[in-house]
Amino acid sequence: MAGRITLKDVAARAGVSYQTVSKVINGNGNVAAETEAQIWRAVEELGYRVNVAARNLRTRASGLIGYTWAPSPPDRGNPILDQFLTSVVAAAEAHGYHLMLFPHPPAIEEVDVYRQLMRSGRVDGFIVASTNYDDPRIRLLIDEAFPFVAFGRSNPEWDFPFVDVDGRAGIRMATEHLIEQGHRAIALLAWPDHSLVGADRTEGYCEAMAAAGLAVDPAWVHHSESAFQAGYAAVQQLLSLPPDRRPTAVAALDDTLAIGAIRAALDAGLQVGADFGVTGFDDAPGAQYLSPSLTTLRQPIPQVAEQLTAMLIDCIHRRTPSPKQVILPPRLIVRASSVRVGVRD
Amino acid sequence: MAGRITLKDVAARAGVSYQTVSKVINGNGNVAAETEAQIWRAVEELGYRVNVAARNLRTRASGLIGYTWAPSPPDRGNPILDQFLTSVVAAAEAHGYHLMLFPHPPAIEEVDVYRQLMRSGRVDGFIVASTNYDDPRIRLLIDEAFPFVAFGRSNPEWDFPFVDVDGRAGIRMATEHLIEQGHRAIALLAWPDHSLVGADRTEGYCEAMAAAGLAVDPAWVHHSESAFQAGYAAVQQLLSLPPDRRPTAVAALDDTLAIGAIRAALDAGLQVGADFGVTGFDDAPGAQYLSPSLTTLRQPIPQVAEQLTAMLIDCIHRRTPSPKQVILPPRLIVRASSVRVGVRD
DNA sequence: GGTGTTTAGGCGAACGTTCGCCCGAACGTT
DNA sequence: AACGTTCGGGCGAACGTTCGCCTAAACACC
Structure with a gap:
């Protein structure tokens, strides 16, 4: 196992309470410059990394974005998957998030899979691709007010964040x-x-x-x-x-x-x-x-990916992305x- | 928000202690058939899903497999990425795991990224692709005894689990x-x-x-x-x-x-x-x-993916996969x- | 010199699980 | 009748954080 080092270990070494260490690491609270340096040194020396499970429990967040896509038949291939994923993953990381892949569910179970993922707190938001008119996933996510952003449009009367290519x-x-x-x-x-x-x-x-x-x-x-x-x-x-x-x-x-x-x-x-x-x-x-x-x-796949990610992060933070709908031209x-x-x- | 329903809610409705509900859900402990049914009904009615953050904290696991790959230049494309990811994701799900993507780090930071991911408990194991001779990532993972499996070989003197195509x-x-x-x-x-x-x-x-x-x-x-x-x-x-x-x-x-x-x-x-x-x-x-x-x-990408995943799951459960090295023929x-x-x- | 106000940091609590230990009842067994 | 054993389930504790509240000292102000 790894992660044996906790806040308490760092605190002991720096001679402060472990909550203070937490404050320093998260950049909150007032801490004297000297103690702060002290704490960072201890972090460094011990090779401390915050335990994400504990943090996630406390903050009710997962730092994960859920994504799935319809696999292409092998003789056809998906011309944009590599670039899309690469771009999304990079953009997500810039905001402190990671991308979690889940299997493409058969249509009947589709909403259930999404529901489960949100109920269990597995992910903080979704990027929904291969959207359809009256897409049930989008309907669900709107109804549950769960953060998501679509790559593609759906029922034009529904108001939700999306990015699409024109x-x-x-x-x-x-x-x-x-x-x-x-x-x-x-x-x-x-x-x-x-x-x-x-x-x-x-x-x-x-x-x-x-x-x-x-x-x-x-x-x-x-x-x-x-x-x-x-x-x-x-x-x-x-x-x-x-x-x-x-x-x-x-x-x-x-x-x-x-x-x-x-x-x-x-x-x-x-x-x-x-x-x-x-x-x-x-x-x-x-x-x-x-x-x-x-x-x-x-x-413009990289731009699509960046927009999608930025907008989703907004939604996760309960901010309304602006613009809420983006349509980018192909070349x-x-x-x-x-x-x-x-x-x- | 979703996940408002906890074990306690289910327990209250089923008229048992919440720890008993936990036992039922995880299939441990002796519970009378009748109370078990009672509990499952309550779970169903409330739409309860276990909170993964809490479970992860307690079990010191994340249910996540880490993966990254070197992006291909857009004019070339990655001919197997779609199939590979699809297969891995499906195989992982069958074992209750998900795949987490992280950005392909520049060579200098490479091991640091892996180290961070393991120290923070972000992932339970890695699938390491694009391996090199004397690959520093593999060296690190062996040294730290952290679960991983490689898609490809490395230094032939190192003993670690891998799958490769012949x-x-x-x-x-x-x-x-x-x-x-x-x-x-x-x-x-x-x-x-x-x-x-x-x-x-x-x-x-x-x-x-x-x-x-x-x-x-x-x-x-x-x-x-x-x-x-x-x-x-x-x-x-x-x-x-x-x-x-x-x-x-x-x-x-x-x-x-x-x-x-x-x-x-x-x-x-x-x-x-x-x-x-x-x-x-x-x-x-x-x-x-x-x-x-x-x-x-x-x-044989689907087979490679399944092998890799099965072997990695073994490693995560601290079992030695057997066989530990697999070489599959192309067609x-x-x-x-x-x-x-x-x-x- | 008493009364605010700021600064630095301690402290208790809670997030929702799982795990091991305990106990009481029911059931045999000598 | 006293004694193990199994079964069903309760209970306390801990996992490692973050968050808000509290306090003690330091400082200023009239």
Whole structure:
């Protein structure tokens, strides 16, 4: 075992009461500069570290932020998990908190798991990801007035702190970019209807098309789960449309779909970039090393993570974060898959 | 706040002393079936959850496993993080533990961070990843007799619990596979010299070549950091060797190098697979959707995670895990990038 | 010189558990 | 009838903090 050294040991060595040591360590109370130095020396010499369990009991806090996420299928991967976690963990540490991971519960037990974690005092707050419309976790946390912040939106009538990336603006930028490249018939590889994020991003496509006065052929909008095969199949289908309805570019809602799309276009003998434009979303690792390299949207993950953490800390301290809702823009990364001339790599 | 309900509340409702409730909840002590039912009913009705801070204080445990990892540069990504964390978190939960993430400290402060975490009772044990030869963290943990288990090896003279993937066998399999495909001049894209894992994997290459009676031209072994550009440059250089020394295949120590290698071969006008074989390591997400799809080695990450966790739990309970050292084989996934005929996708 | 006011630090209490010890009743056993 | 044994459960104590209240000395002020 370690942690054998307690406040009392330090106090004995410094010749004060142990409560005074506590005061010094927490920076409260009036203590003479000399005794304070004395105490710090004792702390140093004994290698004292505060016992978090005792502190947690007394302060009714855990110093822990709870987080879970839906695991990705291994063939797809989560392009942002590493960066997101790294950023959150760093931001949390700056406030004296740590990140606690718990298993992604099946939907039925979901709220129970959250309830248990809060009731037991395991965590001081949550970062809730993969939010849905009318998300029951968010409902629960609002009702219980438990500190949390969401990465993503939910029911727009609910008032709660969240950070989100402006997917709509992102896809709008991508679509506008394709229009600028001279494309007029632009398809969209979208997500299933029930997806909140998907709907938001889809709107960006519609806006850009409308703003450019371009009509959207219903056959151009494909809905599917994010999967390489789905992107591949969708583009095969799009390319089999009669020439006057056949798109010359597609904007995909994520990189996986985009990569499938590129392969389908390549296999159909098209020059991706010159003949057929493709854009993705996420800037997955390796997207720049595809051939052709992938034009995509990069989410400002470190900023998202810092915002989320800062806001959550506010909530934990029973302060209202301001702003309470934050929407950050993604950045369009233009690469070869969407430009007609110039860069080819 | 939540956790207002304590043992005493439950006890009052069930008409027993609160210590008896504790016994029931922890499954100790002799309690009549009827009172036990009574108590469970009270627990249910009040929605009682044990206060972990209090329990932790009393039991001198935290129920937390500490973990950190070296963040990957965003353009590379960590191909196994999601799966690894998911598996560890699930396995830990099965034993009543959670995973606590802490920031990856700079090398100088490394041991201090670990020391602090153990002294403060923050965690009950560590999973140590990205191990080095003579790793100071491992040294510290051994010296302090603090529970931990490593993902990877270190100084072979130190006796400590670890799980590792047999990279040597993996690269041996890949090299043998290339030899089977008819290749004789096979190059290796290796890691920097100081890398323990790299040295291990490199041995597998040497073994396979030696076993097949093939001499290794020193120019064939390239050392570099894992990076797309490095793989690209290495193959460019290899292809500029005089024809009689020019390799017809390369085994790479990771997928990133392999992908760079494929691109370089492609750009040199070679048919990857038919003319030039390439293998990687990791089975990164998307490796199967590259063109050509990548032959690679898949690590048994879920098994690694389960082993690590089970062994760590043993250590925490002051039991010696058995076996104390585990080495799991990776699996060769043969795809188009290494086969001369047949599958082309 | 009595009455505030500040400064430095002591002290009791409580946070909610778990653990070991104790005791009374019920049940056999010699 | 006296004596162990088991069963069911109560009870005191301790885990190591933090927090608020109290006090004694020092200092100033009129």
